Amino acid sequence: MTDGTAPRRRGRPARTAAAQGPDTRARILDAARTEFAERGYDKTTMRGIARAACVDAALVHHYFGTKDDVFAAAIEVSFEPALALTAILQETGAGGDALAGIGERMAAHFIGVWEDPVSRTPLLAIVRSALTNEAAAAVLRGFVLRRLLERLAAELDVPDPRLRAELAAAQMIGIAVLRYVIEVEPLASADPQEIVRLVAPTLQNYFTAAPPPA
Incomplete structure (x- = not known):
């Protein structure tokens, strides 16, 4: 019944x-x-x-x-590549050169996002998951690398722009893994502004250095 x-x-x-x-x-x-x-x-x-x-x-x-x-x-709902590109590619310097200071802007934006507890949670989800699972790595490649780095490379008037953008991303992702995921000292406790100061010249070099002579 x-x-x-x-x-x-x-x-x-x-x-x-x-x-x-x-x-x-x-x-x-x-x-x-x-x-x-x-x-x-x-x-x-x-x-x-x-x-x-x-x-x-x-x-x-x-x-x-x-x-x-x-x-x-x-x-996807946590990642807004347009905002990151605006922060990184804002025109500065003589003649509105977008590459002037781009290393410092990229480092400051990246570290700033990771230092914010609200945005850190989805970033930790991306990195921790992508390190151990191919499905998660595919999402990282799609939402972060393709939607951000390909668009960033398209704005760079330098040789090998895609490779340069990926090298810069590798530098920052490596810092994120050591500082926020593994929490290696003294990097984990270092002042964010000091990290930006030390890393910015390397990022700037990726984006602006002339290729070695053939």
């Missing part, structure tokens, strides 16, 4: 849960960023994200599908 209630379809959230709207979706994304940042991609589960967001796991699948999808969505 039944109570007359239509059976719930497997894999779909109840109508009342699905109707909670964008606030529920945003809550899931917030929980996903925290889970990925603290646990990395491999140890994060859809059930764990649901538990952290206080929703049913079926609701996470309803909004995002797979773990790859929720990871990509959590990172």
Whole structure:
């Protein structure tokens, strides 16, 4: 004997849960960023994200599908390449030369984003996960490297702009891993402005140095 209630379809959230709207979706994304940042991609589960967001796991699948999808969505909403490019490529110097001081601007912007606890969480999720999982590494290549570095390279009127942009990114990602992920001293406790001061000339060299003679 039944109570007359239509059976719930497997894999779909109840109508009342699905109707909670964008606030529920945003809550899931917030929980996903925290889970990925603290646990990395491999140890994060859809059930764990649901538990952290206080929703049913079926609701996470309803909004995002797979773990790859929720990871990509959590990172995408946190990453705004246009803002980074504006900060790095602002015209300065004689004649509005975009390369004048670009090393210092890139270092200052990058360290500033990592020093902000709000933006540090999704960045930790990207780096920790990409180090151990190919799916997460693919997201890093797509959302960070392609959408930022390719656009940055397109603005550089120098030989091998893509290679130069990637070398600069490698320098900053290496600093991020040692300072914020592994927390190697004394780098982990160094003053952010001192890091910018020491790193900026190297980044500037990547973007402006003439290639060696053939």
